[in-house]
Amino acid sequence: MLLQLNNIFKWVNSGGQRIFLLKDINLEVEEGEFISVMGPSGSGKSTLLNVIGMLDGFDEGEYHFLDESVHNLKEKHRSNLYKEYIGFVFQSYHLLDELTVKENLEMPLLYKKYKGAERKAMVADMLDRFNIVGKKDLFPTQLSGGQQQLVGVARALIANPKLILADEPTGNLNSQQSEEIMALFKKLNEEDGVTIIQVTHSEKNAAYGSRIVNLLDGRKV
Amino acid sequence: MIKNHLKIAWRNLLRNKAFSLLNVFGLSAGLAVTTLIILWINFELEYDRFHDKIDRIYEVNNQHQINGELWTWNSTPKPMAPVIKEDYPEVESVSRFFGDIEFLFTHNNKNLKAKGTIVDPDFLNIFSFPLLQGEVENVLNEINGVVITETLAHKMFNDKNPIGKTIKIDNSDIFKITGVLKDLPLNTKFDFEFLIPWSYLKKKGHDDENWSNNSVTTYVMLGANTSYAGFSKKIKALRKNYDKSSPEMVTYLYPYARTYLYSKFENGKEVGGRIDYIQLFACIAGIILLIACINFMNLSTARSAKRAKEVGIKKAIGAPKKILIMQFLGESILLTSIAAVLTLGIVSLVLPYFNALINRPLSLNLTNVWFWLSAAGTVILTGVLAGSYPAFYLSAFRPSKVLKGTIQKVNTLVAPRKILVVLQFTIAIILITATLIISQQLNNTQNRQLGYVKDNLIYSLMEGDTEKKYNIIVEELLGQGAVSSITKTNSPVTESWSNSWDMEWVGKQEDDQTLILRMHADNAVVETMGLELVQGRDINLNKYPSDSTAVILNISALEHMGFEDPIGQVIKDNGTDWHVIGVVKDFVFNSPFQKIEPLIIEGAKGWFNVIHMKLNDANTTSENLKVVERVFEKHNPVYPFNFEFVDSAYANKFNDNKRTKKLTVLFTILTILISCLGLFGLASYMAENRIKEIGIRKVLGASVNTITTLLSKDFLKLVLISVLIATPISSYCMNKWLESFEYRITVSWLTFVQAGLLTISIAFVTVSSQAIRAARSNPIKSLTTE
Numbered sequence A: 001m002l003l004q005l006n007n008i009f010k011w012v013n014s015g016g017q018r019i020f021l022l023k024d025i026n027l028e029v030e031e032g033e034f035i036s037v038m039g040p041s042g043s044g045k046s047t048l049l050n051v052i053g054m055l056d057g058f059d060e061g062e063y064h065f066l067d068e069s070v071h072n073l074k075e076k077h078r079s080n081l082y083k084e085y086i087g088f089v090f091q092s093y094h095l096l097d098e099l100t101v102k103e104n105l106e107m108p109l110l111y112k113k114y115k116g117a118e119r120k121a122m123v124a125d126m127l128d129r130f131n132i133v134g135k136k137d138l139f140p141t142q143l144s145g146g147q148q149q150l151v152g153v154a155r156a157l158i159a160n161p162k163l164i165l166a167d168e169p170t171g172n173l174n175s176q177q178s179e180e181i182m183a184l185f186k187k188l189n190e191e192d193g194v195t196i197i198q199v200t201h202s203e204k205n206a207a208y209g210s211r212i213v214n215l216l217d218g219r220k221v
Numbered sequence B: 001m002i003k004n005h006l007k008i009a010w011r012n013l014l015r016n017k018a019f020s021l022l023n024v025f026g027l028s029a030g031l032a033v034t035t036l037i038i039l040w041i042n043f044e045l046e047y048d049r050f051h052d053k054i055d056r057i058y059e060v061n062n063q064h065q066i067n068g069e070l071w072t073w074n075s076t077p078k079p080m081a082p083v084i085k086e087d088y089p090e091v092e093s094v095s096r097f098f099g100d101i102e103f104l105f106t107h108n109n110k111n112l113k114a115k116g117t118i119v120d121p122d123f124l125n126i127f128s129f130p131l132l133q134g135e136v137e138n139v140l141n142e143i144n145g146v147v148i149t150e151t152l153a154h155k156m157f158n159d160k161n162p163i164g165k166t167i168k169i170d171n172s173d174i175f176k177i178t179g180v181l182k183d184l185p186l187n188t189k190f191d192f193e194f195l196i197p198w199s200y201l202k203k204k205g206h207d208d209e210n211w212s213n214n215s216v217t218t219y220v221m222l223g224a225n226t227s228y229a230g231f232s233k234k235i236k237a238l239r240k241n242y243d244k245s246s247p248e249m250v251t252y253l254y255p256y257a258r259t260y261l262y263s264k265f266e267n268g269k270e271v272g273g274r275i276d277y278i279q280l281f282a283c284i285a286g287i288i289l290l291i292a293c294i295n296f297m298n299l300s301t302a303r304s305a306k307r308a309k310e311v312g313i314k315k316a317i318g319a320p321k322k323i324l325i326m327q328f329l330g331e332s333i334l335l336t337s338i339a340a341v342l343t344l345g346i347v348s349l350v351l352p353y354f355n356a357l358i359n360r361p362l363s364l365n366l367t368n369v370w371f372w373l374s375a376a377g378t379v380i381l382t383g384v385l386a387g388s389y390p391a392f393y394l395s396a397f398r399p400s401k402v403l404k405g406t407i408q409k410v411n412t413l414v415a416p417r418k419i420l421v422v423l424q425f426t427i428a429i430i431l432i433t434a435t436l437i438i439s440q441q442l443n444n445t446q447n448r449q450l451g452y453v454k455d456n457l458i459y460s461l462m463e464g465d466t467e468k469k470y471n472i473i474v475e476e477l478l479g480q481g482a483v484s485s486i487t488k489t490n491s492p493v494t495e496s497w498s499n500s501w502d503m504e505w506v507g508k509q510e511d512d513q514t515l516i517l518r519m520h521a522d523n524a525v526v527e528t529m530g531l532e533l534v535q536g537r538d539i540n541l542n543k544y545p546s547d548s549t550a551v552i553l554n555i556s557a558l559e560h561m562g563f564e565d566p567i568g569q570v571i572k573d574n575g576t577d578w579h580v581i582g583v584v585k586d587f588v589f590n591s592p593f594q595k596i597e598p599l600i601i602e603g604a605k606g607w608f609n610v611i612h613m614k615l616n617d618a619n620t621t622s623e624n625l626k627v628v629e630r631v632f633e634k635h636n637p638v639y640p641f642n643f644e645f646v647d648s649a650y651a652n653k654f655n656d657n658k659r660t661k662k663l664t665v666l667f668t669i670l671t672i673l674i675s676c677l678g679l680f681g682l683a684s685y686m687a688e689n690r691i692k693e694i695g696i697r698k699v700l701g702a703s704v705n706t707i708t709t710l711l712s713k714d715f716l717k718l719v720l721i722s723v724l725i726a727t728p729i730s731s732y733c734m735n736k737w738l739e740s741f742e743y744r745i746t747v748s749w750l751t752f753v754q755a756g757l758l759t760i761s762i763a764f765v766t767v768s769s770q771a772i773r774a775a776r777s778n779p780i781k782s783l784t785t786e
């Protein structure tokens, strides 16, 4: 088992009232799964993904990732954990505008203390794999949306994570670009065994996955 | 990693070129001014402190009650020094200083004017002016021995050894060079090229035992173990046994180390002096540095919202907090370092002009360890302070929040920024007001009615044979038509060299100790100087030989003496009965910044130093001068002809004030510049961050005007607050400044309105340029991004 959420609650206080963003979420994810999270806007999909990705905390419940109890970990330890095992893909790509494609890909490796030669090899490998060698010296603003998301996925993958979290990765893309990214995800999942959790509004995209988790008002349905 | 950060930092800099430039330039301008002022202050604080025994050197001052007030001054009678040496064994050395004199030096047909003075042999024991040749113990012991500086030696003898060579001084006495001094450093108030021993003065019969004639400075050096407190009590009553006319006058030892920076006394108490200016400028330096630094921080943090995304992404990718903090601090320090390098450039470029402005020989000592340490300290401190907000604030956020953009953008001015803007503009307004008032005061004084005609009037100091040949010189000058009128006086019309409270007249009050200025003029003084007669007549020796004891009063003197019918009255002064023959309107005799004091002009029986000549208006100035020069050189051949235009001598009196004005203008412009840089940066960033809001408003129908107003309003409100704070402060300060002038303007409220309006317009232009640009932008563009 890769991760397990037990009775997760998350809330905010507003005007003396407690507003629940996540209510009693229980979820088990096995290694090699490809899960799609679905639900209407505002149902808590992004919130759930951020909690799983440890970008955000929660107020109640237990979260086990591999053998670690995330709810008991210190901030530093937690960040080591996700640095090691998790890659993120965002709807709006979130590439660093000041860095070229190559440098963007290199970023995560820098924080993991890979050697220079190693980094170079890994970046070259990724560029090759995603067919973007020709774009390596361009800045993100010089790329199309689909190309940017390709770089985003490549960046998420570069450090060989066990889990990829993707929040509406195709939200800003046209249908052809979407299909390319989805096909890529499927290939990664099937050939490399990478676990994927994606948030999506599209039934078609969800069909790429092996399982669908539905949310409504912060609750699993 | 570092490389990566540097890369981002550098590209960030380049991407926001205009902004980075503004920020770096603003900071370096502030740093440059501060550096200049610190260099200057440093120079002033070390002025005349290099003497080895500075702690034991004192200047002898007098303190005396005059009209109920305790006055302090530093000129002493000639016989005081020998008495101190005789009566007080605690004193190790004592020396008189005659005051500056100019002598003609002649050697093998080479004539050279040199500036120097007459001192006692102990002078070089007291002050540390090292000798290159000769011994301190005996260089000033020979009556006709003279010590000269290396520069003068070089001018006189080229490379030959000057020791033992003879020179003729003032075309009369032969002197032997006994010693050569190293040239005086620039940071001493002494300024002489030669020293002549006091024994020479005695031999020439110019020494005197008159305790009422306070005309020389006396310096003493106490023994190493003498306590100042104890000794000053002892020496207090020195005059009691010697000074018949004012035995109660107090003798007071003033530490020499304090004379340059302090030495302003009010009612017997030291009340500052130059130190006031130094403190003022230290304040200004601090404020400008503060403004520049806060500006820098402000602009850096205004941009931090933009950087939030970067932080979020980096955190999502796995960057530890520590590294992000380091990155921001590093970037900020990088920027400050660039500013520091730029500062060095600016300072070395500007230093010569600044030196000319303040009349000081400052230099940047790049070999000084302290300089580099403090520079590095400033860079790191400013860098860390400016970088700390984005570093700690942003890196502490959860990435999910930062990436969602919920972190607060700089849409509104937060309190610290408001305070900063108010502070900056308060200072700017105070400085603008100061500039206006200083210029008004200067203009007003320059346009003051003089009471004499300075055009075409020249004066020449009497040297060599001019005294002896005076009559023939006058005859020839008038005869050849170069000069329409001529008079000899004791001082130039622009300077008062003589005064007294001892004059007597019928009806003088018993306790009247008012100083009356004294001028001597042999003949035709009213005509030559263009004074305005109110009663009586000019001095005319040819027609009335008895005019040698004539006296002319100015109106202030007439009012002070209270004569009903002044003509024919007698004034006793210096043992002579002077009879009043005329009264002239008040004229500016000494400082144009002072009110006019009572003055009398005594006739030919006085003593004379200066010849005033009114050039003939019918000829050109150069024709007249050629003739005058020829006449003087004919009758006084050894001395080169010297003269001064009265109008330029008068104009020189404004140099200090002109300098103050220039400095103020400089600081004002800089402060406004730095303040506006900050305002500009803030305004442009706020406009940028509200670009979406502006787009929506425009789509909904808002006009460019309403949007401009919306964006500028907040800033202008702050500037208005600054006007309210600055006005009373500057009113107080400037009135205080004006009090140091007797002849002064009254400050009009219009000046404050002017300063306020000027500031508001500058601020408006700065802010609205950004606001208008934002308001004009195409809304489609701003709405489709993101």
Ligand SMILES: Nc1ncnc2c1ncn2[C@@H]1O[C@H](COP(=O)(O)OP(=O)(O)OP(=O)(O)O)[C@@H](O)[C@H]1O
Binding pocket: A012, A021, A039, A040, A041, A042, A043, A044, A045, A046, A047, A048
């Ligand atoms: N800091 C917060 N304070 C209050 N409410 C919040 C906060 N963050 C999120 N919410 C609320 O939590 C709910 C879930 O938000 P979330 O972003 O997870 O929705 P989502 O399912 O991802 O929607 P979408 O499909 O539109 O992206 C929303 O109703 C949102 O308003």
Ligand SMILES: [Mg+2]
Binding pocket: A045, A046, A047, A167
């Ligand atoms: Mg969402």
